Amino acid sequence: MKVKLASHYGFCFGVKRAIKIAEEHKNSATMGPLIHNQKEISRLKKDFNVDLYETIDEAKEHDTVIIRTHGIPKNDLAELKKNDTKVINATCPFVTTPQQIVKKMSEDKYSVVIFGDADHPEVKGVKSYGDDVHVVPNPEALDSLIFKYDKIATVAQTTKQKEKYLDIVNSLILKYKEVRVFNTICDATFENQAATRELSDTVDIMIVIGGKNSSNTKQLFNISEENCVSYLIEDETELDLKWFKDKETCGVTAGASTPDWIIQKVIQNIEKI
């Protein structure tokens, strides 16, 4: 099987930075999974003894805590700092930006709309920085909202699709006198998406590698699926021979939390088919 790799794929700036921070702090622990890739987290535990706390109560009893790339809610961060825990912030700077925007806009009496998934840790964190903040996954969700203020500010989860963000923003612009639109979608996300769109249009099958709970990986899968038969896998063990029957060229891309060593194993396995 011939394999074509997307022109942009895999680790983004924020993930690379977070892993470097974790590797530099042996025997520490992260508050929540550092990135959305279980295998890379296992590697950090095995090679650097970096542990994982699931709750703030657990984390605040320890000396050194690394904040995950997605950030954590404002009060959780305050709780940790209050307990004299050494906090090492690996929050991606592209996530810190919407947190600060939401804080500033709330201070300036804007109601805030976040385009994102309410359950995603990044969104929970960003939301916590504001006063009247509403999370919407699609334009329809706007209909039931009641805003506290008459001016609206919007941010997007960093890994969302720009086109879908525009749908939400446009609905708001038609209804409100001022909508302050912050484009907080990460360029790396956008580049990976554009490369996936381009590649999936030229191959017979696409393999998207990434965590099943990774938002940006799911976006890549959705884009890819529009153009050709696509499969989302976490590693090479999930590859299924029958997917490749009668196919000649396979495209490969990977989410921002997918380490290169996993991508390489997947490619090697597909090339053998």
Add this chain to the structure above:
Amino acid sequence: MKVKLASHYGFCFGVKRAIKIAEEHKNSATMGPLIHNQKEISRLKKDFNVDLYETIDEAKEHDTVIIRTHGIPKNDLAELKKNDTKVINATCPFVTTPQQIVKKMSEDKYSVVIFGDADHPEVKGVKSYGDDVHVVPNPEALDSLIFKYDKIATVAQTTKQKEKYLDIVNSLILKYKEVRVFNTICDATFENQAATRELSDTVDIMIVIGGKNSSNTKQLFNISEENCVSYLIEDETELDLKWFKDKETCGVTAGASTPDWIIQKVIQNIEKI
């Protein structure tokens, strides 16, 4: 011929207000045409001796000057005030709003994009209140712009179509980190447009009444033309019998500067056909 009138048409709040101001100031004069309707301006001259100045140099030598509904450039206003001319401001409040937004955004170091026609007096006025202000008639015009600042604010000429404003705004959102969108399109304009869209879809022919230099009238004509054969006329003398051959129902609408007495004459003439 059966005539159907649009559910919203004709004089808007700002035009009604300006005409009332002019009628209350007999023997005064307006700086530029008060509204975009030559016949109504002639009536004000005939019935109230309200004159018309075409230039600031002409206006500033007189006692009392009424500012047109579309507003005038900031420096022209300053010039008038400097000369102790009594300035009566008939600028539509919906035009004063974008003027003030452009002023505030420029002070806050935003580059400003106006969706509008560079030659329109309203746009000339609004533009004059800012520092780095760019007038664009369509999204393509954005490509050649170089902005002084990295944050963008947008306003629209009050009589533009909302959907076309979104096209421009969306192009900007995809490129810039912050776009502050002010929806300055006037509700009356929007209501007239929606009513024209609705009516033109149910009749055989549409007559749009208004000044040939009136932006909002042209928008109504463009909308109407998408649905049925449409004609833009200034008054009943322009009606042509052959337009109505084989037609049963005629829709009528009118721009925001078209006085009711002209609309009634047109309707009476069409009904006789």
